[in-house]
Amino acid sequence: MKTTSSLTTIQKKIRLCQKCDLCITRKNAVPGKGNHNADVVFIGEAPGKNEDLYGEPFIGNAGKKLNDALENAGLTRSSVYITNIIKCRPPKNRIPNDIEKMMCSGYLKDELTIVNPKIICLLGNTSYYSILGGKEITKNHGKFVRKNNHLYFITFHPAAIIYNQKLEKIFKNDIKKLVEELRKLKTKP
Secondary structure (H helix, E strand, O other): OOOHHHHHHHHHHHHHOOOOOHHHHOOOOOOOEEOOOOOEEEEEOOOOHHHHHHOOOOOOHHHHHHHHHHHHOOOOHHHOEEEEOOOOOOHHHOOOOHHHHHHHHHHHHHHHHHHOOOEEEEEOHHHHHHHHOOOOHHHHOOOEEEEOOEEEEEEOOHHHHHHOOOHHHHHHHHHHHHHHHHHHHHHOO
C-alpha cells in the first residue's frame, strides 16, 4: 500500500540533503510533488531557477508547457507525480554530473517505488540517458520501452519547446500518445 508518510519522509530527507556540493549553491532542494498514487510519473533533469527559489518542480516556463500538454491530453497536474533526476539546481543550469546523479539516485528510486506508476515518462536527454542509457531524443521520442518491470515513455523536455517552438505540437502529441497507452493499461484485466 502506498503511504503519504513515506513520500513525506523522503521529501524531508531531500530538503536536508548535503550529499554533494549542490547543497552549497542551492536555495532550496526540490523533491518530487504530486499525486502519491499517480499512474504516471514525469522525470525531468534538474530544478531550474524558479524551482530553486520555491522548492517545487516544474513551476517555471517549462512547467507551464508541461501543464498545457497535460491539459491538452486530458490530464491534470494534480493527477500525476513530477520529479527530477537530481533534486538541486546545478550552477548556471548546467547538466548534472555523474556524482550528482548518483547521490540523488536513491531518492528517485524511493519515489518511484512508493508511487509505483503504470508509466514513467522521461522528459529530455538527461533523464533518458540517466535511466535508460538512451541518446538521440529526436529519433526516440514518442516510444515506449520496458525495462526492469517498468514501462517508460520517452519525450522532449518541455524547456526544449521554449527554444524551439516547432517541438510544441510534437510534445503535445507525445503526451496524448502516453495518455492513450495509459487508458489501454487501465482497461486491461
